[in-house]
Amino acid sequence: MGMMAKMRSLAPWFIISVGGLFVLFMVLSDSKITDIIGSRANNVGSINGEDITYQQFSNALEQYRQLQTQSTGEEIPESQLEAFRDQVWQAIVSQRILAVKIEELGLNVSDEEVRESLLGPNPPSSVQQYFLDSLGNFNRQAYEGAIYNPANKQAVVQLEDQVRQQLLQDKLKSQIEAAASVSEGEIKRKFVDQNIKMNAEYIVVEAGSIADSLVQVSDSDYEKYYEENKENYKVDEQRKYKYVLFKKEATRADTNAIRDNLAAILIKLQSDTSSFKTYVEIYSEQPYAQDTTQLSKIPAGAQDAIYASAKGQLIGPILTNNGFSVFRVVDVKSSKSKTVHASHILISQNPTDPNDNKEAMDIYKRLIAGEDFATLAKEFSKDPGSGPFGGDLGWFGQGMMVKEFDEAAFKGKIGEIQKPVKSQFGWHIIKVIGISDKDYIVEKIFNKIQPSATTLDRIYENASDFAYLSDQNGFEESVSELNYSTIETDGFKEDVNAIPGLGSNKAMVKFAFENSVESVSPVFKVTAGYAVGMVSEKIKAGYQPLEEVKVNMQSQVLREKKNQKAFDMIKEIHSYLGGSAEFEKSKEIVPVAKTGAVQNFSPSGTIPRLGREFAFAQRAFELPLNTVSEPFKGSRGSFIIKVTSKTEFDETAYSLQKNTIRDNILRQKKSSLFNNWVLKLTEEADVVDNRHLFYR
Numbered sequence: 001m002g003m004m005a006k007m008r009s010l011a012p013w014f015i016i017s018v019g020g021l022f023v024l025f026m027v028l029s030d031s032k033i034t035d036i037i038g039s040r041a042n043n044v045g046s047i048n049g050e051d052i053t054y055q056q057f058s059n060a061l062e063q064y065r066q067l068q069t070q071s072t073g074e075e076i077p078e079s080q081l082e083a084f085r086d087q088v089w090q091a092i093v094s095q096r097i098l099a100v101k102i103e104e105l106g107l108n109v110s111d112e113e114v115r116e117s118l119l120g121p122n123p124p125s126s127v128q129q130y131f132l133d134s135l136g137n138f139n140r141q142a143y144e145g146a147i148y149n150p151a152n153k154q155a156v157v158q159l160e161d162q163v164r165q166q167l168l169q170d171k172l173k174s175q176i177e178a179a180a181s182v183s184e185g186e187i188k189r190k191f192v193d194q195n196i197k198m199n200a201e202y203i204v205v206e207a208g209s210i211a212d213s214l215v216q217v218s219d220s221d222y223e224k225y226y227e228e229n230k231e232n233y234k235v236d237e238q239r240k241y242k243y244v245l246f247k248k249e250a251t252r253a254d255t256n257a258i259r260d261n262l263a264a265i266l267i268k269l270q271s272d273t274s275s276f277k278t279y280v281e282i283y284s285e286q287p288y289a290q291d292t293t294q295l296s297k298i299p300a301g302a303q304d305a306i307y308a309s310a311k312g313q314l315i316g317p318i319l320t321n322n323g324f325s326v327f328r329v330v331d332v333k334s335s336k337s338k339t340v341h342a343s344h345i346l347i348s349q350n351p352t353d354p355n356d357n358k359e360a361m362d363i364y365k366r367l368i369a370g371e372d373f374a375t376l377a378k379e380f381s382k383d384p385g386s387g388p389f390g391g392d393l394g395w396f397g398q399g400m401m402v403k404e405f406d407e408a409a410f411k412g413k414i415g416e417i418q419k420p421v422k423s424q425f426g427w428h429i430i431k432v433i434g435i436s437d438k439d440y441i442v443e444k445i446f447n448k449i450q451p452s453a454t455t456l457d458r459i460y461e462n463a464s465d466f467a468y469l470s471d472q473n474g475f476e477e478s479v480s481e482l483n484y485s486t487i488e489t490d491g492f493k494e495d496v497n498a499i500p501g502l503g504s505n506k507a508m509v510k511f512a513f514e515n516s517v518e519s520v521s522p523v524f525k526v527t528a529g530y531a532v533g534m535v536s537e538k539i540k541a542g543y544q545p546l547e548e549v550k551v552n553m554q555s556q557v558l559r560e561k562k563n564q565k566a567f568d569m570i571k572e573i574h575s576y577l578g579g580s581a582e583f584e585k586s587k588e589i590v591p592v593a594k595t596g597a598v599q600n601f602s603p604s605g606t607i608p609r610l611g612r613e614f615a616f617a618q619r620a621f622e623l624p625l626n627t628v629s630e631p632f633k634g635s636r637g638s639f640i641i642k643v644t645s646k647t648e649f650d651e652t653a654y655s656l657q658k659n660t661i662r663d664n665i666l667r668q669k670k671s672s673l674f675n676n677w678v679l680k681l682t683e684e685a686d687v688v689d690n691r692h693l694f695y696r
Helices: 003-008 020-032 033-037 056-070 079-103 113-118 124-133 140-147 150-175 184-195 218-229 252-271 276-283 298-309 358-368 372-379 403-411 453-473 475-482 507-516 554-577 583-589 615-624 649-682
Strands: 043-047 050-053 200-204 240-248 292-293 314-320 324-346 392-398 421-423 426-448 524-526 528-540 594-600 638-644 687-689
Touching: 033 554, 043 056, 043 079, 043 124, 050 079, 113 140, 113 150, 113 528, 124 140, 124 475, 140 150, 140 314, 140 687, 150 649, 184 649, 200 252, 200 687, 218 554, 218 583, 240 453, 240 507, 252 276, 252 314, 276 426, 292 594, 298 324, 298 358, 298 392, 298 426, 298 453, 324 358, 324 372, 324 403, 358 426, 392 426, 403 421, 403 426, 403 638, 453 475, 453 528, 507 528, 507 687, 554 638, 583 594, 583 638, 615 638
Parallel strands: none
Antiparallel strands: 043 050, 043 687, 200 594, 200 638, 240 528, 292 426, 314 324, 324 392, 324 426, 421 426, 524 528
């Protein structure tokens, strides 16, 4: 790579994170597109009253798309474009908000600070990565040569702007993170969690061991639980859509065009001296690969054709999975294992006598007499995967079927119809169609069946026509007139990104909350195609009434009662033992009680074999050695414990580790503090998002 190209690459586009927001700021700040266009009709939205033009947003999308392509070597899939646009939009929102805060705080970076960052002993790592030698060491001489080369002046200016924005970000973060602090108690607690280990014996009465018949649940129990957990039944304001979905599906003409195109490519291949790989690189939607494989691992539609092929043969176009393929058989080699192509008819077992194979034998006799296997399979087979296809199972390797079926199939002869074989699924009548002891080395051109641009335009036009008619004549009337089917969503909240059944579409969510019931939406692009919806219901905020949630809370209320019953039982055990540590005697009074011992657990809360038991761990840490605890409730039931050993608190080790622990906690707190601060600013901002007017 030339030095100029290297320098230009030093100013890559932003990363969608707080850490990359200020590089985005450079693009948005330098763009004067608002002055050029001067029309609000070209704005995709605004942030605290400051417009974002369509051109600015498009520039940001393109810049990041290029970075993604350079980083991954792949284009962003069409199915992910909407999520990608959302990421870029959120980055722009955060950038604009933080830029205002930088100005409010009066933060600035001097030219001297920029020079010090670039020319100091430790230039930014994002720059150093382009000047590494063969051993991975930073080549200072090459770096400075590029910096001082007059030909790189423009690239260096861009680099300085990038560094300036990064330094501004660092200053802003430092101011916000200055509020983070770590107490002595937090440090000690972390040290204790990492260094104190305990062993304990316990008695537990698990809530799950209490029979339903031992607890009685009354209406007052439901009422009490409902009031204590009312926030769990809080309902935010919601909306529902009734919608018509215009599916993005390929037509028969699209399918034929893809097949015919591959057929033309196949004809060209037969006379062209170019390699098959060259054709894959030009025409295939999947990267080139040369696979050595058995028939069982080849797409079902191509198995028989490849089985009958010879070395060098071209095969296709063949319908495989969700597209058409052209194959080239590079070579055919002997394999150490076999594959079999078989059909079967599955007859269910007689529930009163699993060994009764009369029905299977009757069908077997009809087959031996000459009746068509596929016809009888379609009529009698209980295998939903193969029955409708005449019993055909395709090619499979050894061990892929249940043992009894596997053994019979691999011992069978081609064309022979075998007597019924019993497995856990029933009786199988098996016919072996082919046997292969070969491996096949194949190359493939693959084209997915998908709607053409013409088809997509037609689907969109149909959706647009329906949206127009619905707006003029009413949604329900238009549905009836055009004989469309409608679907109604479940309720969804304003802060969601996805609508049940439709998928991710924030603009469609926004429309529902900004318009009244019976309002008809414009055409929205959704996962499966295009949707036109009518706001069908407005659900007010409040609480679900007890009557509606009573059935759903039965298991929770029952568990609460069982937890209390377990606690009552553990108290009986405690009273019975009278402070003694003879835990095995607990079963004399409560047969469902369990005893056990756990070792080497910390106060952090995870107990071997018991899982997350914070109350157990905390009680153990506080309890003197060899003292029987009072009864207490845990996650899985109620306990009595006795701590048999506990690591002493090591003051010397604590002194040595104290600073490191503090630094780790502080680092985590600072990161969390700044990220939460940015999130809060974003939530409080006045953001207008009109991107749905520009993107289908």
